[in-house]
Amino acid sequence: MQPVDVIRGDGPIVLGVPHAGTFVPDNIRARLNETGLKLADTDWHVDRLYEGLLSSATMVKAGFHRYVIDANRDPAGASLYPGQNTTSLCPATDFDGRPIYHNGQEPDAAEIEARRLAWHAPYHAALEAEIKRVKALHGVAILYDCHSIRSVVPFLFEGRLPDFNTGTNNGATCAPAVEAAVVSNTETAAGYTSVLNGRFKGGWTTRHYGRPTDGVHAIQMELAQRTHLKSEDLPFALDEEKADRLRTPLKTILSALEKLAPILKQKSSEISGSEQ
Template identity: 65%
Template sequence: MEPVTVTRGSGPLVLAVPHAGIWVPKPLHARLNPCAESLSDTDWHVDRLYSRLVPDATMVRANFHRYLIDANRDPEGHSLYPGQNTTGLCPVTDFDGNRLYREGEEPDEAEQAERRERYHSAYHGALQSEIERVRAEHGIALVYDCHSIRSEIPYLFEGRLPDFNIGTNEGRTCARELQAAMEEVCRSARGYSTVVNGRFKGGWTTRHYGRPDEGVHAVQMELTQSAYLQSEAPPFAYDEAKAERLRPVLKSVLDTLLAHLRGLQPG
């Protein structure tokens, strides 16, 4: 299994998909607790949800599961949300705080370093390459980090998440007009709720690549899975009717971001 799949487009949009992969090496699978075998913390079908919304977009997709290594975490292991419950680079608990590994089977430092080199570096090497390519071609790049999560996870946050969770690290990772335009589209979508820089402010991808002064703008969209899945429980089936209602909103978000991006291009 190749760690990363790149679908290359000709436009300035790069869709980053770090958590839709479900591949786990067989030796690792044997070390996981039974409760981890459902891979419940996957961003289920997110790549399908965004597929072909923008014909000339590039998509960089991690094929490995986040239980192997989380492609949206700081490779040095620093927490993105100090003081709050979260999961690490090579997670040992799931989103509910349950341990992932059987007794004595957690990865040691050497194994974590090997995973970081083989998988995390492969994903970000591919992503960095595509960002540099589109910026060279267009003078500017938009990194849109695609995510989804169960709408209620008490271990990570109180209550129920809004449907659209926009993250820009408090406005640092993109131009202000991009954040405002994205928020406007989401808030005008009937039947959905929106928050900006709430519980999710943008992960390592958004924070690492978002350099507006260098022509790279980055945003994260964390969707609630109730907006497009039949159920937020196994088998996490894709709901065609829900998705067909949601996809036009996501297309409008992307089209609006790209329209505003053109106004930010140099020269």
């Protein structure tokens, strides 16, 4: 099993997909309890939602499950949301706060580091390489990090999550025009709800790579799973009708970002020129 799969395009957009993989090595799977084996915290079918929406886009997808190691967490283990419930780099609980391992079978520090090197590091090496390649081609790169989560998860947030949850770490990870291009389309998507920098402000991936002054713009999109699943429980099947409807605003968002790239490049050139 390869840690990462790359589908290369020639456009300015890189789609990160850190949580749609379901592979768990046998030696880890054998230690998971019934809750862990359910793999409920997968970003179910997110890769299928975005596949083919923009032929020029590059997709970097982790094949491993987040219970192996979470590719959207700080490799040093720092919390993304201090003071709030969240899951760690190598989670020992699910999104409901329930243990996912049999008693005493949780990974220790040495095993977590081994998993980081085997899975987390290759994913980010591939993602960073694609961002650099795209930027070399276009002068800018736009990283769009693709996620989904159950609509109701009391351990992580109150109430019912909006359909579209856009995260830019309060505007720090991308130019204002990038944020505006996404939000203008989520706010006008008929029949959907949306929020900017609500419970999800962007994970480690968005915050780590988003360097707008260097021409790398990053944004996270967290979709409520009611927008595309038949049920937010086993077997977590894709609802093709819902998914087809959702692909329309998603394609509009990606197309708007692609059209924005030359403008971002021009602005970056003007800023660089004024600093010389």
